[in-house]
Amino acid sequence: MNLMFSKGPSLPNRLVLGLVFSVFLILFDHKLNGFATTRVYLNSFVSPLQYLANLPGELLSVSASRLVSHEQLFKENAQLTREALLMSEQLQKFRFLEAENDRLRSLLNSPVKNNIHREVAELMAVDNNPYSLQIIINKGTLNDVYESQPVLDDKGIAGQIMQVGSTNSRVLLITDVTHALPVRVARNNVRLIVSGTGSLNELIIQHVPHSTDLNEGDLLLSSGLGNVFPEGYPVAEITSIVSDEGRPFLQVKAKPIAQLDRLKYLLLLWTETDSDQSTQDVNP
Structure with a gap:
């Protein structure tokens, strides 16, 4: 075999x-910038490889940021849930106070005559006797409350004072079987x-003659009469008339x-006569 051409x-x-x-x-590239175009093509050829090389790191970075964001969202959601519960509880209180305020305003603005002193009382308890409709309020002799004193709500007459204590009183409602008005x-x-x-x-x-002029819906x-309830306050509305x-x-x-059935605040009335008489009782 001839190895003359195989040697280099x-x-x-x-x-x-x-x-x-x-x-x-x-020297050729530095002096004449002869490989500028070639470098552009080489960079274009290599750039996909660079993106592929950086892809795992980018994926890890994105995954880590998403995990952090997910955890942060959980924390923010829990915080917002707690705040929503607190705000809901406060809103319920505000609604309750608003309703109480409206009831007091309607009670104080009820059509009470100008010459009658009035004072707001609050319901304390309801008598659990099924044969008696009585309630207890938080006003008594210390507030000049007296027996047979008229008691109203914001709509009309509710009852009258039956028993008086020093700090509370018992009210007999007008629907009690022993009450007549x-x-x-x-x-x-x-x-x-x-x-x-x-x-x-x-x-x-009771005891209404057939000839009496009554209609359903009459107020x-x-x-x-009887010197217990002042004249002119709403009491009831006729709902049924049966003529047999x-x-x-x-x-x-x-x-x-x-x-x-939904009493909360009540209005106690004093006429001028009642006020004068209570003053005389205090100053004999």
Whole structure:
């Protein structure tokens, strides 16, 4: 075999040739900028490889930031939930106070005559006796409360003072079976007596002749007779009139104007006579 053409320069010669060629290329590029276009193409060719090399690091960075953001969102969500609960509780208090304020305003602005002193009382307890409709309020003799004193809510007459203690009093509601109240019809001034039935939402009117001019929906006002309730305050509204010729009287039912099943604040009334008499009792 002829090995004459298989032999090349020796390794030292190759190194020298490589160094000389490299120096030449460096000088050529530095002086003449001859490889500018080539570098552009090489950078364009290598840039995808650089993106691929950086891709794992970018993915790890994005994943870490998402985990941090997710955890932060959990914390913010928990914080917002706690704040929402606190705000909801405060809103409930504000609504309760607003409702209480509205009830007090309506109570104080009720149609009480100018010459009558009035004072607000608050419900303390409800008598649990099923055969008696009585409540207890937080006013007593220390507040000049007296027996048979009229008691109203913001709609109409609710009852009268039955027993008086030093700091509280017992009120007999107008629907109690033992209570009766003289009234007159606002439309025609017909005088009647309304009595309790033992039900909070029902009154009866007894001994009414068949010839009496009554209509369903008639408003009944206090007549002032009996010197207990002042004249002209709403008491009830007639809801039912049954005329049975086999009975001597009409069967008449009415509904109290006062909301006896949802009492919270009540209004105590003093007339000028009551105020003068209580003053005399204090200063004999």
